[in-house]
Amino acid sequence: MDYQKFILPHIWNLKPYSSARDEFKGKEGVFLDANENALGSGNIAPWNRYPDPMQWNIKEQLTEIKQCSLDQIFLGNGSDEAIDLLIRMTCNPAKDHVIICPPTYGMYEVSASVNNVPIIRVNLTADYQLNVDEICARINEQSKLIFICSPNNPTGNKLNRDSIYTILDKFTSGFVIVDEAYIDFSDEPSFIAELAKFPNLIVMQTLSKAYGLASLRLGMAYANPKIIQLLNKIKPPYNISGATQELVELALANKEFVKSSIETLNNAKKDLISGLNSLPGTKHIYQSNANFILVKFEQAQELFDYLIEQKIITRNRSTVTLCEDSIRITIGTTEENNLLLDKIKRFYA
Numbered sequence: 001m002d003y004q005k006f007i008l009p010h011i012w013n014l015k016p017y018s019s020a021r022d023e024f025k026g027k028e029g030v031f032l033d034a035n036e037n038a039l040g041s042g043n044i045a046p047w048n049r050y051p052d053p054m055q056w057n058i059k060e061q062l063t064e065i066k067q068c069s070l071d072q073i074f075l076g077n078g079s080d081e082a083i084d085l086l087i088r089m090t091c092n093p094a095k096d097h098v099i100i101c102p103p104t105y106g107m108y109e110v111s112a113s114v115n116n117v118p119i120i121r122v123n124l125t126a127d128y129q130l131n132v133d134e135i136c137a138r139i140n141e142q143s144k145l146i147f148i149c150s151p152n153n154p155t156g157n158k159l160n161r162d163s164i165y166t167i168l169d170k171f172t173s174g175f176v177i178v179d180e181a182y183i184d185f186s187d188e189p190s191f192i193a194e195l196a197k198f199p200n201l202i203v204m205q206t207l208s209k210a211y212g213l214a215s216l217r218l219g220m221a222y223a224n225p226k227i228i229q230l231l232n233k234i235k236p237p238y239n240i241s242g243a244t245q246e247l248v249e250l251a252l253a254n255k256e257f258v259k260s261s262i263e264t265l266n267n268a269k270k271d272l273i274s275g276l277n278s279l280p281g282t283k284h285i286y287q288s289n290a291n292f293i294l295v296k297f298e299q300a301q302e303l304f305d306y307l308i309e310q311k312i313i314t315r316n317r318s319t320v321t322l323c324e325d326s327i328r329i330t331i332g333t334t335e336e337n338n339l340l341l342d343k344i345k346r347f348y349a
Contacts, residue, residue: 001199003226006144006174011089011234019237021053051242054232058245061252062220066192066205071225074232077239079181079204079219083147084111085231086202086221090144090174091117098145099138101130102321103154105179108147123321128155128286130163136170144174151182154317154328156288158188168198175227177202182290184210184262192222199224209291210258211251216244265291269331275341281348283325292330300325303347310343 004012020034031038034050041047059073066073076082087098093116100108102123112119120143122134135146146167150159168176178191180203191203203222208214218240221231251257269288276282276295281303284296294317297303304316304327315328331337 001224003199003224003230007089007230008092011230014233016233017237019050019053021050022237045243047242049242050238051240051245053237053239055240055245058218058240058248058252061249065252065255066190066222068192068195068222069225071228072192072195072222074221074223074228074235075240076219076221076231076235078208078217079179079206079221080107080111081235081239082204082219082221082231083107083177084115085234086145086175086177087111087115087117089230089234091115093117096142096144098147099135099143100147101135101149103128103152103317103323104147104149105153105181124152124155126322128152128157128322129160130167132163132166135167139171139173141173143171146171146174146176147179148176149179149181150188151180151186151289153181153290154292154315154320154323154326155286155294156182156290156292156328157286158186158289161188164191168194168201171200175200175202177204179204181206182209184258185266185291186289188289195222195224202227207248207251210262212257212261213248213251216247218244218248265331268334268337269293271334272329272331272337272341275337276344279341279344279348281344286326292328294323294326294328296324296326298325298348300327303327303344306347307340307343312340312343314340 031049036050037048055075058075059070062073063070074082097118097120098112099120099122102121109119120138122131122138125131148159148164151157152159164178180190183190183205191201195201204219206219273285273293276285281298282295283298286294300318304314307314317323317326317328
Protein backbone atom coordinates (compact mmCIF):
# COMPACT_ATOMS: atom_id res chain seq x y z
CA MET A 1 0.00 0.00 0.00
CA ASP A 2 1.42 3.38 -1.01
CA TYR A 3 0.74 5.22 2.24
CA GLN A 4 2.12 8.49 0.91
CA LYS A 5 -1.01 8.87 -1.21
CA PHE A 6 -3.20 8.88 1.90
CA ILE A 7 -1.16 11.16 4.15
CA LEU A 8 -1.17 14.95 3.91
CA PRO A 9 2.08 16.06 2.21
CA HIS A 10 3.12 18.43 4.99
CA ILE A 11 2.76 15.57 7.50
CA TRP A 12 4.63 13.10 5.33
CA ASN A 13 7.52 15.55 4.88
CA LEU A 14 7.47 16.90 8.45
CA LYS A 15 10.74 16.92 10.34
CA PRO A 16 9.77 15.80 13.85
CA TYR A 17 10.88 17.47 17.06
CA SER A 18 13.87 15.69 18.54
CA SER A 19 13.71 15.61 22.33
CA ALA A 20 16.61 15.15 24.70
CA ARG A 21 15.48 11.62 25.51
CA ASP A 22 15.37 10.75 21.82
CA GLU A 23 19.03 11.65 21.49
CA PHE A 24 20.17 9.70 24.56
CA LYS A 25 18.27 6.61 25.67
CA GLY A 26 20.39 5.52 28.62
CA LYS A 27 19.19 5.67 32.23
CA GLU A 28 22.49 6.38 33.95
CA GLY A 29 24.73 9.42 33.63
CA VAL A 30 24.96 13.08 34.44
CA PHE A 31 21.94 14.61 32.72
CA LEU A 32 22.61 18.20 31.75
CA ASP A 33 20.77 18.15 28.44
CA ALA A 34 17.04 18.74 29.01
CA ASN A 35 16.85 21.76 31.36
CA GLU A 36 15.32 19.64 34.13
CA ASN A 37 15.58 20.46 37.82
CA ALA A 38 18.64 18.58 39.05
CA LEU A 39 17.52 19.01 42.68
CA GLY A 40 14.64 16.58 42.35
CA SER A 41 10.93 17.05 42.96
CA GLY A 42 8.91 18.66 45.72
CA ASN A 43 7.28 15.38 46.58
CA ILE A 44 8.13 11.83 47.66
CA ALA A 45 8.83 10.40 44.21
CA PRO A 46 11.52 11.94 41.97
CA TRP A 47 9.62 13.10 38.88
CA ASN A 48 12.19 15.69 37.81
CA ARG A 49 13.36 13.79 34.72
CA TYR A 50 11.47 13.63 31.44
CA PRO A 51 9.84 10.25 30.70
CA ASP A 52 10.63 7.82 27.90
CA PRO A 53 9.06 9.52 24.84
CA MET A 54 8.44 6.16 23.14
CA GLN A 55 7.26 4.19 26.21
CA TRP A 56 9.30 1.12 25.27
CA ASN A 57 8.75 -0.82 28.51
CA ILE A 58 4.98 -0.67 28.13
CA LYS A 59 5.18 -1.61 24.47
CA GLU A 60 7.32 -4.64 25.28
CA GLN A 61 4.65 -5.82 27.72
CA LEU A 62 1.93 -5.25 25.14
CA THR A 63 3.72 -7.29 22.48
CA GLU A 64 3.28 -10.35 24.69
CA ILE A 65 -0.31 -9.56 25.69
CA LYS A 66 -1.54 -8.56 22.23
CA GLN A 67 0.68 -10.84 20.13
CA CYS A 68 2.05 -8.07 17.94
CA SER A 69 5.40 -6.38 17.29
CA LEU A 70 6.87 -3.29 18.93
CA ASP A 71 6.68 -1.27 15.74
CA GLN A 72 2.93 -1.89 15.43
CA ILE A 73 2.06 -0.01 18.66
CA PHE A 74 1.31 3.66 19.27
CA LEU A 75 0.52 4.89 22.79
CA GLY A 76 -1.56 8.00 23.28
CA ASN A 77 -3.10 10.11 26.00
CA GLY A 78 -6.28 8.05 25.80
CA SER A 79 -7.65 6.79 22.50
CA ASP A 80 -8.82 10.35 21.91
CA GLU A 81 -5.27 11.44 21.09
CA ALA A 82 -4.95 8.77 18.40
CA ILE A 83 -8.33 9.80 16.94
CA ASP A 84 -7.25 13.43 16.73
CA LEU A 85 -3.82 12.65 15.25
CA LEU A 86 -5.27 10.34 12.60
CA ILE A 87 -7.69 13.03 11.45
CA ARG A 88 -4.98 15.69 11.35
CA MET A 89 -2.66 13.29 9.51
CA THR A 90 -5.05 12.41 6.69
CA CYS A 91 -7.75 15.05 6.23
CA ASN A 92 -7.60 18.42 4.50
CA PRO A 93 -9.86 20.69 6.56
CA ALA A 94 -13.14 21.67 4.89
CA LYS A 95 -12.39 19.28 2.02
CA ASP A 96 -11.81 15.65 3.01
CA HIS A 97 -14.28 13.84 5.22
CA VAL A 98 -14.61 11.00 7.69
CA ILE A 99 -17.44 8.46 7.85
CA ILE A 100 -19.05 7.53 11.17
CA CYS A 101 -21.93 5.17 11.97
CA PRO A 102 -24.30 6.59 14.61
CA PRO A 103 -25.09 5.75 17.28
CA THR A 104 -21.41 5.54 18.13
CA TYR A 105 -18.64 7.04 20.26
CA GLY A 106 -19.03 10.80 20.23
CA MET A 107 -15.37 11.78 20.05
CA TYR A 108 -15.06 10.78 16.39
CA GLU A 109 -17.44 13.59 15.49
CA VAL A 110 -16.01 16.05 18.02
CA SER A 111 -12.42 15.55 16.84
CA ALA A 112 -13.44 15.91 13.21
CA SER A 113 -15.35 19.11 14.01
CA VAL A 114 -12.44 20.58 15.97
CA ASN A 115 -10.27 20.02 12.90
CA ASN A 116 -12.93 21.45 10.54
CA VAL A 117 -13.30 18.10 8.79
CA PRO A 118 -16.74 17.27 7.32
CA ILE A 119 -18.57 14.24 8.65
CA ILE A 120 -20.59 11.71 6.67
CA ARG A 121 -23.08 9.87 8.88
CA VAL A 122 -24.35 6.44 7.89
CA ASN A 123 -26.65 5.25 10.65
CA LEU A 124 -26.53 1.71 11.93
CA THR A 125 -29.47 -0.47 10.98
CA ALA A 126 -32.45 -0.96 13.31
CA ASP A 127 -30.66 -3.92 14.93
CA TYR A 128 -27.49 -1.84 15.40
CA GLN A 129 -25.40 -3.34 12.60
CA LEU A 130 -23.37 -1.68 9.84
CA ASN A 131 -25.25 -0.57 6.75
CA VAL A 132 -22.49 -1.82 4.47
CA ASP A 133 -24.13 -0.95 1.15
CA GLU A 134 -24.78 2.63 2.22
CA ILE A 135 -21.28 3.05 3.66
CA CYS A 136 -19.72 1.84 0.41
CA ALA A 137 -22.05 4.07 -1.61
CA ARG A 138 -20.90 7.15 0.31
CA ILE A 139 -17.18 6.49 -0.23
CA ASN A 140 -15.45 8.82 -2.68
CA GLU A 141 -11.99 10.32 -3.22
CA GLN A 142 -12.52 12.72 -0.29
CA SER A 143 -13.15 9.83 2.12
CA LYS A 144 -10.12 9.40 4.37
CA LEU A 145 -11.24 7.58 7.52
CA ILE A 146 -14.08 5.24 8.46
CA PHE A 147 -14.63 4.83 12.20
CA ILE A 148 -16.15 1.55 13.38
CA CYS A 149 -16.72 0.88 17.07
CA SER A 150 -17.07 -2.80 18.00
CA PRO A 151 -18.33 -3.62 20.59
CA ASN A 152 -20.24 -0.44 19.95
CA ASN A 153 -20.76 2.45 22.33
CA PRO A 154 -23.51 3.20 23.41
CA THR A 155 -25.36 0.09 22.18
CA GLY A 156 -22.93 -2.52 23.58
CA ASN A 157 -23.23 -5.06 20.76
CA LYS A 158 -20.45 -6.38 18.58
CA LEU A 159 -20.72 -5.55 14.89
CA ASN A 160 -20.85 -8.24 12.25
CA ARG A 161 -17.28 -9.24 11.49
CA ASP A 162 -17.94 -10.05 7.82
CA SER A 163 -19.34 -6.53 7.37
CA ILE A 164 -16.07 -5.06 8.64
CA TYR A 165 -14.10 -7.31 6.28
CA THR A 166 -16.22 -6.10 3.37
CA ILE A 167 -15.53 -2.46 4.20
CA LEU A 168 -11.81 -3.18 4.56
CA ASP A 169 -11.85 -4.74 1.09
CA LYS A 170 -13.90 -1.96 -0.52
CA PHE A 171 -12.28 1.10 1.06
CA THR A 172 -8.90 1.50 -0.61
CA SER A 173 -8.50 5.28 -0.50
CA GLY A 174 -8.04 5.64 3.25
CA PHE A 175 -8.07 3.87 6.60
CA VAL A 176 -10.65 1.82 8.47
CA ILE A 177 -10.35 2.40 12.21
CA VAL A 178 -11.79 -0.38 14.36
CA ASP A 179 -12.23 0.90 17.90
CA GLU A 180 -12.06 -2.05 20.31
CA ALA A 181 -12.33 -0.18 23.62
CA TYR A 182 -14.58 -2.96 25.00
CA ILE A 183 -13.02 -5.96 23.29
CA ASP A 184 -11.90 -7.55 26.58
CA PHE A 185 -15.53 -8.17 27.55
CA SER A 186 -16.38 -9.80 24.23
CA ASP A 187 -15.83 -13.28 22.83
CA GLU A 188 -14.80 -11.68 19.53
CA PRO A 189 -11.09 -11.93 18.58
CA SER A 190 -9.25 -8.66 18.13
CA PHE A 191 -8.65 -7.27 14.66
CA ILE A 192 -5.00 -6.80 15.66
CA ALA A 193 -4.44 -10.28 14.22
CA GLU A 194 -5.58 -8.95 10.81
CA LEU A 195 -3.05 -6.10 10.49
CA ALA A 196 -0.76 -8.02 8.15
CA LYS A 197 -3.65 -8.83 5.83
CA PHE A 198 -5.17 -5.34 5.70
CA PRO A 199 -2.66 -2.48 5.34
CA ASN A 200 -5.55 0.02 5.57
CA LEU A 201 -6.58 -1.24 9.04
CA ILE A 202 -5.95 0.64 12.29
CA VAL A 203 -7.10 -0.88 15.59
CA MET A 204 -7.65 1.16 18.74
CA GLN A 205 -7.86 -0.17 22.29
CA THR A 206 -7.71 1.30 25.79
CA LEU A 207 -6.68 0.49 29.34
CA SER A 208 -9.63 2.44 30.76
CA LYS A 209 -12.11 -0.44 30.88
CA ALA A 210 -11.02 -3.99 31.75
CA TYR A 211 -7.69 -2.80 33.17
CA GLY A 212 -9.37 -0.23 35.41
CA LEU A 213 -6.97 2.60 34.48
CA ALA A 214 -9.38 5.28 33.23
CA SER A 215 -7.73 7.99 35.33
CA LEU A 216 -4.30 7.33 33.80
CA ARG A 217 -5.53 8.06 30.25
CA LEU A 218 -3.64 5.56 28.15
CA GLY A 219 -4.92 4.36 24.80
CA MET A 220 -3.32 2.27 22.08
CA ALA A 221 -3.40 2.26 18.31
CA TYR A 222 -2.14 -0.77 16.38
CA ALA A 223 -1.26 -0.45 12.71
CA ASN A 224 1.32 -1.00 10.01
CA PRO A 225 4.75 0.19 11.25
CA LYS A 226 4.76 3.02 8.70
CA ILE A 227 1.57 4.46 10.17
CA ILE A 228 2.97 4.10 13.69
CA GLN A 229 6.09 6.01 12.60
CA LEU A 230 3.92 8.85 11.31
CA LEU A 231 1.87 8.99 14.51
CA ASN A 232 5.03 9.12 16.59
CA LYS A 233 6.36 11.87 14.36
CA ILE A 234 3.45 14.22 14.99
CA LYS A 235 2.57 13.42 18.62
CA PRO A 236 3.81 15.69 21.44
CA PRO A 237 7.29 14.49 22.46
CA TYR A 238 6.33 13.44 26.00
CA ASN A 239 2.65 12.60 25.60
CA ILE A 240 2.62 9.88 28.31
CA SER A 241 3.80 11.02 31.72
CA GLY A 242 6.43 9.17 33.73
CA ALA A 243 3.94 8.50 36.53
CA THR A 244 1.46 6.99 34.09
CA GLN A 245 4.14 4.81 32.51
CA GLU A 246 5.28 3.48 35.88
CA LEU A 247 1.75 2.66 37.05
CA VAL A 248 0.76 1.11 33.72
CA GLU A 249 3.77 -1.20 33.79
CA LEU A 250 2.68 -2.48 37.21
CA ALA A 251 -0.92 -2.93 36.08
CA LEU A 252 0.00 -4.82 32.91
CA ALA A 253 2.01 -7.26 35.00
CA ASN A 254 -1.07 -8.07 37.09
CA LYS A 255 -2.78 -10.34 34.59
CA GLU A 256 -4.92 -12.00 37.26
CA PHE A 257 -6.72 -8.74 38.08
CA VAL A 258 -7.78 -8.23 34.46
CA LYS A 259 -8.96 -11.82 34.09
CA SER A 260 -10.86 -11.66 37.39
CA SER A 261 -12.42 -8.27 36.57
CA ILE A 262 -13.73 -9.45 33.21
CA GLU A 263 -15.23 -12.59 34.71
CA THR A 264 -16.76 -10.75 37.68
CA LEU A 265 -18.25 -7.92 35.61
CA ASN A 266 -19.65 -10.26 32.96
CA ASN A 267 -21.34 -12.32 35.67
CA ALA A 268 -22.65 -9.17 37.34
CA LYS A 269 -24.03 -8.07 33.97
CA LYS A 270 -26.04 -11.30 33.67
CA ASP A 271 -27.48 -10.79 37.15
CA LEU A 272 -28.33 -7.15 36.45
CA ILE A 273 -30.06 -8.05 33.18
CA SER A 274 -32.07 -10.73 34.97
CA GLY A 275 -33.11 -8.25 37.63
CA LEU A 276 -34.08 -5.57 35.13
CA ASN A 277 -36.15 -8.02 33.10
CA SER A 278 -38.31 -8.62 36.16
CA LEU A 279 -39.24 -4.94 36.48
CA PRO A 280 -42.42 -3.60 34.83
CA GLY A 281 -40.83 -0.48 33.35
CA THR A 282 -38.14 -2.32 31.38
CA LYS A 283 -39.15 -2.37 27.71
CA HIS A 284 -36.01 -3.86 26.13
CA ILE A 285 -32.41 -4.70 27.05
CA TYR A 286 -30.06 -4.68 24.09
CA GLN A 287 -27.44 -7.36 23.61
CA SER A 288 -24.17 -6.33 25.23
CA ASN A 289 -20.58 -7.46 24.71
CA ALA A 290 -19.23 -4.64 26.87
CA ASN A 291 -19.13 -3.62 30.54
CA PHE A 292 -22.41 -1.74 30.19
CA ILE A 293 -25.94 -2.30 28.93
CA LEU A 294 -28.34 -0.10 27.00
CA VAL A 295 -31.88 -0.38 28.31
CA LYS A 296 -35.12 1.03 26.89
CA PHE A 297 -37.40 2.13 29.73
CA GLU A 298 -40.87 3.54 30.09
CA GLN A 299 -40.56 7.18 31.22
CA ALA A 300 -36.81 7.04 30.61
CA GLN A 301 -36.20 10.76 31.22
CA GLU A 302 -38.15 10.75 34.48
CA LEU A 303 -36.36 7.59 35.64
CA PHE A 304 -32.98 9.12 34.81
CA ASP A 305 -33.80 12.26 36.80
CA TYR A 306 -35.08 10.20 39.73
CA LEU A 307 -31.89 8.12 39.83
CA ILE A 308 -29.80 11.29 39.95
CA GLU A 309 -31.87 12.45 42.93
CA GLN A 310 -30.97 9.14 44.55
CA LYS A 311 -27.28 9.79 43.74
CA ILE A 312 -27.17 6.97 41.20
CA ILE A 313 -25.59 8.30 38.04
CA THR A 314 -26.40 6.62 34.72
CA ARG A 315 -26.19 7.96 31.16
CA ASN A 316 -29.34 9.10 29.40
CA ARG A 317 -28.96 8.25 25.71
CA SER A 318 -32.54 9.11 24.72
CA THR A 319 -31.47 11.97 22.45
CA VAL A 320 -28.92 9.84 20.58
CA THR A 321 -29.80 8.50 17.12
CA LEU A 322 -31.74 5.19 17.32
CA CYS A 323 -31.58 5.17 21.14
CA GLU A 324 -34.90 6.77 22.03
CA ASP A 325 -36.08 6.22 25.65
CA SER A 326 -32.82 4.47 26.49
CA ILE A 327 -30.43 4.69 29.43
CA ARG A 328 -26.88 3.33 29.38
CA ILE A 329 -25.90 1.60 32.61
CA THR A 330 -22.31 0.72 33.47
CA ILE A 331 -21.96 -2.57 35.34
CA GLY A 332 -21.12 -1.82 38.96
CA THR A 333 -20.39 -3.95 41.98
CA THR A 334 -23.05 -6.39 43.17
CA GLU A 335 -24.03 -3.94 45.90
CA GLU A 336 -24.28 -1.04 43.46
CA ASN A 337 -26.31 -3.07 40.98
CA ASN A 338 -28.73 -4.24 43.67
CA LEU A 339 -29.18 -0.66 44.90
CA LEU A 340 -29.93 0.42 41.32
CA LEU A 341 -32.53 -2.33 40.92
CA ASP A 342 -34.16 -1.37 44.19
CA LYS A 343 -34.41 2.30 43.21
CA ILE A 344 -35.83 1.49 39.77
CA LYS A 345 -38.39 -0.83 41.37
CA ARG A 346 -39.40 1.97 43.76
CA PHE A 347 -39.71 4.43 40.88
CA TYR A 348 -42.17 2.28 38.96
CA ALA A 349 -44.07 1.36 42.12
